[in-house]
Amino acid sequence: MKKLAVPSLLLMIVLVAFPQISETIYTPSLPDIAHALGASNSSVQLTLSIYFVGFALGVFCWGWLSDLTGRRPAMLCGLVVYGIGSLMCFYSESILLLLASRFIQAFGAATGSVITQTILRESVTGSKRHAMFAQISAVIAFTPAVGPLIGGWVDQALGFRAVFFTLVVMGILLFLYAFLRLPETTTVSSRKKTAIGPVIQRMASMPRVLVFGVLIGGINGILFSYYAEAPFIFMEYFQITPGIYGFLGIIVALASIIGAMTSKRLLTVYAPEKIIHTGCLVMTSGAVLLAAASSMVTGADLIRILTILASVFIMLMGAGMALPNCLSLALAGFQDVIGTAGAIFSLGYYILVSLATWGMSVLHNGSLLTMPIYFLVISGGMWLLSIRFIRAS
Template sequence: MKTRHKFSGNVKIILFLALISAFPPLSTDLYLPALPQMVETLAASISKVNMTLSMFFIFYAGGLLFWGPLSEKYGRKPILLIGLTIYIVSSLLCGFAATVNQLILGRIFQAFGGSAATAIATAMVKDLYCGRERERVMALVMSMVIIAPIVAPVMGAILLKYISWRAVFYALAGIGIIAIAISSTMKETIEKRYSGSPLRSLGRLFVVLKNPQFAVLLAIFSVGPMTIMSFLSTSAFIYIDGFGLNEQQYSYFLAFNAAFALVGPMLYLQLSKSFTPRGIISGGFPLIICCGIAVMTLGMTSPWVFALCIALGTLVVTVMRVPGVNLMLDQQQQDGGSASALINFFGMIMGSLGMQLVSLNSHNLIWTLGSLQLLVGLMTGCLWLLIRNRPFVLQNVYKG
């Protein structure tokens, strides 16, 4: 299929989409090595400091539902500029936080502003591309975005050697300034804006959710992020407190996991030359189950064994992410902003739920991570078996 917009093939657009799509991993992974340090310096509990992660994702998810539909009425560019401004200011406030409660509050506003970037990025992909071309662009953008969690923990650990964890948030403010400077030069991508009131534009979310095909796919593919985000929230405690690694060594193991996530979308493109999206998705769920069992039974033997088991699970989830998102977007000819908001919203919400569930058993984090991965594979795999032969899935069969 051909792309639908004059920006087709523009490298600048793809790089820009990757930058604004990278805000979630940059906003979390850059300061993950500092979590144990923050527990000490802020005189807070592990669960309280973990709230700077979980609350970020919850309000990031909520912001998606706000910005996505509004971009249908006011355009992608104005909404993006407003959101980035909020992100920059709140990042600076996080850096100045004197207590963990102040930091949590700053993270809430940072999440709300930054969520505009994610909502707009996915909506722009829907605006500019369709079909197989959209899959290629999504895979390329996802792979580029994953460079952030590879580099961010290493950068964060290096910063911690010389300066306070507060510098991480000043760096995030700087990234926001770069993004807003580039955004101001971009052209609007939405071709037809919603003519109703702002309140009715928010109501388009419910119109999209009433689409049963979109809704059932959303229920299946929103659960996968639970496995990745629950690992991120506990990884510092597993590697540093559990296996006794230092912050620098921990950052390398986190980068190892991110490298598998980087390969996932591009591996999907190679697999899709020989297999349909439906076939690739069907093969993914048993692999997730196997990875969960491996983490539960072998993960505690060494940091490298644990890292490999988790990384393989991450690889499978990211391989399935591309066809899953594209299949959902194919169900909506209009309301691309609302559809993209819902896709990212439920992914964030389920990821945040995973963070909270895994922290309930803090004395055996590795076993809990594995069991969560096992349950995710079983539940979503069963749902997929129920709908994999439906016409709206079968029509998504293009290869090569």
């Protein structure tokens, strides 16, 4: 049987991007949620950490299931679970119920990430795959900023529950779009039950796979820890409105887009490993500047805000350079078990993202210096790792 065509790039972008929007759309509402549910700021930040726990388990489940049933059924089933979780978020009246709802929502949303990446990895090869991942990464970099922009104005106009209702509507539209436009991209004969143990052993025996997992987890950990902490910095410390905070996310997201575009251009001259190393160095430099900017004790608030944003811009530009190449290279050589390998790999690095965002919530103390020092430790560790394992390759 002839393999069906790969879905349109637009559909791939929509399906891989919506989990990021779901993660950040309610971040401008975090202070309001804490007040409405009678919870501490740290407890409300845990709703981001629990999202990645559910997401990590989801990417493993849907990736493995897609090898058995096909990509289309797994995607549609995951979107149904996502819609149920979003509806539960809308009706949550306590922080515990909201945490459980976010877990279910994330578990379903994971289907968009892992299955979309699997389709791309099994359908495109070589430099074309590197370039396509750079395009997708640019969109992924932008979508977390779309979330706060939408959520900030919806919260300001209608309250935080309207933000969760927006996700319910988005879930319905996504299901209809995928149901009508997503073809099956595997043949019946190619579906198989893959033993998980041998794949894990095979991946564990390749240090580069482990390094790429740590780098991807660290990059996303920094990004989403920023979205967890930034609302309290800008909205509580500097007293800006949710709507204005949403626009700040657009400025920051441009950094990741420029980084991804720079990576795509540099691929014509340098090896992907070299670009990863350079990206980690740029991230570390940005974190150093962020620590310096956050330690300013004098100056107008506007100058301090712009200086902090400029430092974050540099840091996330480096992330945009490194991330697409890590994603593209990570599972080279696993085409025969790409669905299961992708599920295991994604499970690992999303657990790291969850740990990073959890660490940010634990360290939250209202100080401007906490976040930049935390980012400096993570980015510096990634830079050292890139020197040892990637630059020398």
